[in-house]
Amino acid sequence: MDIExxxxxxxxxxxxxxxxxxxxxxIESDDMAxxxxxxxxxxxxxxQEEPLITPDQEWAASFSESLKNRKVEQRIEENEPKETKVVxxxxxxxITKIAVAAAILIIGILGYSNINxxxxxxxxxxxxxxxxxxxxxxxxxxxxxxxxxxxxxxxxVDTQDEDFIRILEKTMREDESAHVRLAxxxxxxxxxxVPFVQESLLMAxxxxxxxxxxxxxxxxxxxxxxxxxxxxxxxxxxxVESPQYIKDEAHKGIFRLDKNxxxx
Amino acid sequence: xxxxxxxxxxxxxxxxxxxxxxxVRYHKELYTFYYRQSKNDALSKDLVQNLFERxxxxxxxxxxxxxxxxxxxxxxxxxxxxFYRKRKLTLPGDERMAHxxxxxxxxxxxxxxxxxxxxxxxxxxxxxxxQQLIQMTQFxxxxxxxxxxxxxxxxxxIKVRVHxxxxxxxxxxxxxxxxxx
Numbered sequence: 001m002d003i004e005x006x007x008x009x010x011x012x013x014x015x016x017x018x019x020x021x022x023x024x025x026x027i028e029s030d031d032m033a034x035x036x037x038x039x040x041x042x043x044x045x046x047x048q049e050e051p052l053i054t055p056d057q058e059w060a061a062s063f064s065e066s067l068k069n070r071k072v073e074q075r076i077e078e079n080e081p082k083e084t085k086v087v088x089x090x091x092x093x094x095i096t097k098i099a100v101a102a103a104i105l106i107i108g109i110l111g112y113s114n115i116n117x118x119x120x121x122x123x124x125x126x127x128x129x130x131x132x133x134x135x136x137x138x139x140x141x142x143x144x145x146x147x148x149x150x151x152x153x154x155x156x157v158d159t160q161d162e163d164f165i166r167i168l169e170k171t172m173r174e175d176e177s178a179h180v181r182l183a184x185x186x187x188x189x190x191x192x193x194v195p196f197v198q199e200s201l202l203m204a205x206x207x208x209x210x211x212x213x214x215x216x217x218x219x220x221x222x223x224x225x226x227x228x229x230x231x232x233x234x235x236x237x238x239x240v241e242s243p244q245y246i247k248d249e250a251h252k253g254i255f256r257l258d259k260n261x262x263x264x
Numbered sequence: 265x266x267x268x269x270x271x272x273x274x275x276x277x278x279x280x281x282x283x284x285x286x287x288v289r290y291h292k293e294l295y296t297f298y299y300r301q302s303k304n305d306a307l308s309k310d311l312v313q314n315l316f317e318r319x320x321x322x323x324x325x326x327x328x329x330x331x332x333x334x335x336x337x338x339x340x341x342x343x344x345x346x347f348y349r350k351r352k353l354t355l356p357g358d359e360r361m362a363h364x365x366x367x368x369x370x371x372x373x374x375x376x377x378x379x380x381x382x383x384x385x386x387x388x389x390x391x392x393x394x395q396q397l398i399q400m401t402q403f404x405x406x407x408x409x410x411x412x413x414x415x416x417x418x419x420x421x422i423k424v425r426v427h428x429x430x431x432x433x434x435x436x437x438x439x440x441x442x443x444x445x
Contacts, residue, residue: 067284
């Protein structure tokens with residue numbers, strides 16, 4: 001180990017007593033070692049003196065409150081599997097099955113006697129209806145994590161129900177958090193061949209300002225067979241205001257479209 | 265005052281309000297941990313929130329014999345790495361990420377400011393792992409052994425990385441222009 005490394009360990013208090021004494025003697029007797037010590041000490045002190053950054057306290061208070069309330073939610077989640085055994089669902093994930101079953105139970109408790117609601121359930125299927133209710137109520141949650149979680153539930157749902165897909169589509173366009181929009185875009189991938197979803201993805205591509213979401217939109221759109229996608233990607237490439245990395249992604253997207261066209 | 269470990273014990277027995285207490289205690293440190301690397305407010309908040317979801321999910325796995333803070337930063341580190349891995353991004357050093365994040369700290373005019381700003385500019389030139397190492401060893405004051413546990417590697421490997429990181433930081437600092445640039 002060279003002297004520079006021993007000085008770093010010395011300042012980080014990672015040496016034994018004997019080693020510390022040895023380095024201390026060296027610093028006192030050797031000008032180069034002393035100069036190195038002073039430089040590293042200044043650097044590390046400078047880093048350690050940096051104050052903590054305080055995020056906005058409204059957010060902190062709101063999330064802290066939601067964690068306190070989690071007590072109830074958590075208990076519900078932990079207890080529900082036992083109560084949902086008799087419900088047969090077609091979606092794939094066990095967690096989703098539990099969530100949907102819970103929603104069905106809640107709907108049942110809150111107002112299954114309501115004739116209109118009952119008719120609606122008959123029309124779309126109680127599973128999809130319950131899932132829609134669950135998704136909608138969770139997407140109204142103020143916590144970003146809860147909204148992402150709600151979107152992720154939907155990834156396990158196999159439905160062509162337009163209302164259900166439209167909830168996700170609206171989230172992809174309108175949610176204030178880029179991370180929720182990103183999750184919704186990801187979830188919409190499997191419905192990307194549905195005309196109104198395609199149209200919405202193209203619209204989002206024009207309006208989206210977050211780079212992560214925009215890149216995912218390019219990837220999603222370039223994986224589907226649609227004649228309208230190419231011109232939209234061309235627009236991005238030709239737009240002088242598009243950052244270079246977006247243009248690069250659009251180029252890759254066009255390459256993928258060409259490749260898909262050749263395969264097809 | 266009730267310790268972190270005792271709060272986790274309560275959380276393990278189902279009292280979620282103790283997780284809220286831990287959030288109150290640590291949210292600034294965690295937000296700072298993420299923000300100093302990403303310079304992105306929304307992303308840092310999301311990562312903190314996701315981290316607490318992860319704590320709730322993994323609370324039964326926590327062994328109260330070990331310091332909570334090490335375990336917390338292990339999860340924080342995993343959360344951050346998973347986030348970037350899923351999106352195939354690293355920061356900084358990845359050109360795409362460098363474009364995506366606000367670059368206030370790497371602007372040339374910042375380099376002519378005082379030594380603190382010079383230090384920030386130098387820090388901004390380190391790669392993601394190096395920034396994480398600085399965060400853990402300098403800001404959080406974690407020992408090499410704790411960092412080795414968090415990053416899942418040997419103590420000697422961490423020593424080598426810390427040395428390399430500090431040498432890179434010194435070089436970057438020296439090469440960052442001072443007043444009169």
